[in-house]
Amino acid sequence: MPSRTPASRTGRPRNAAADAAILAATRQALVELGWSKLTLGDVAVRAGVAKTTLYRRWAGKNELVVDAVAELFDELKLPDRGSLAADIEGVVLQFAAILARPEARSGLMAVVAEATRDEALRERIRASIVERQKRLVLAGRARAQERGELPAERDAGEAARAVDLIFDMVAGAVVHRTLVSAEPADEEWVHGFTRVLLSGLAAPG
Amino acid sequence: MPSRTPASRTGRPRNAAADAAILAATRQALVELGWSKLTLGDVAVRAGVAKTTLYRRWAGKNELVVDAVAELFDELKLPDRGSLAADIEGVVLQFAAILARPEARSGLMAVVAEATRDEALRERIRASIVERQKRLVLAGRARAQERGELPAERDAGEAARAVDLIFDMVAGAVVHRTLVSAEPADEEWVHGFTRVLLSGLAAPG
DNA sequence: CGCTTTCGCTACGGGTCGTAGCGTAATACC
């Protein structure tokens, strides 16, 4: 989602293919150079467009990388493995696999860091990555409650808080394991994590 | 810990006060400018030293900020509130309070992002921040096992894995809540988090 | 007093930033 084209019905239309090329080039540059050495001039050359074209569509490096990374997380699917524990393990393993890719590792944390001083960027991240994937928690929770594996919440507010908590715990733990502890979130680890999380959630509130 | 002084017994000694001044100036610059706009020249001016002095002690921006941020976490203490749940809540609230400070927010995530492509930096972070604070988990766990609130592990390997898992879950969740979800890790949230975590840990393995 | 190391200062080439300006290309409207 590059910057807005405010209902421009006239004039030369934008080259839609350029967007995809730029985002792909950005991810490639993240792999080869990492966040700090990634320059917009370099991305423009890789994508085969002029640097000025890049600046016409994105405000800067931050916004560009957010969009480039956000696409990576759209491939997440909630598997149906028959039990809540197995479903969670499946999603967490997918999430870990994405975070193991260098273009996600170096890009995601950097934009989160930048977002600490940029309210608009923080909102962009929330909208295009976080909220977008919260669907997985919602779907998994609903399915588990149908199965009777999780108690139903008393009211909507409590349910929302529970979803937020779960999301922070899952995403936070996997990110910390992968990027800070620098250990792989492999099947063994995910299994142990899921056991603790699920026991805690199933316990009476 | 600036770069090594390999047993230099002769010559003019380093101004020890300059180290503290530089690290304090770095934190101040993080507050006012954030990571991306922080320059070493600016830090040198704030600290009242020459830019070259800074480069003689630290290899670059990354290493400097790691040291500046690491000091923030040394004030963490394990409180003795009588129960494991209360102790954990106390530590997590302290941790959240540190992460609420702008010099920690903007600095910590940035160096973690940089560390994804810099093995030496990753090790520096692990040694000066992560491993350093793992003492809190170890102490809390030992105290809880004395109280009979947590089962003892079967062997040392399992104990180490459990400590690592707890650390990733606690640090990860608080960081994600604070920096990504951008919501305060206040008493209510910490209470809910602790309840889930503790129920999960106490459950039979 | 010599030796050694640190310190402050200046200066420098190299790189990136973000923008301005221009001519050209591609579409919509009349």
Add this chain to the structure above:
DNA sequence: GGTATTACGCTACGACCCGTAGCGAAAGCG
């Protein structure tokens, strides 16, 4: 088809920061 409008590629530019080199002076040790 002509015209207005927008997108595009290209070049050039001042501004900024990087990291280092080189110098003279300062502060310790024997």
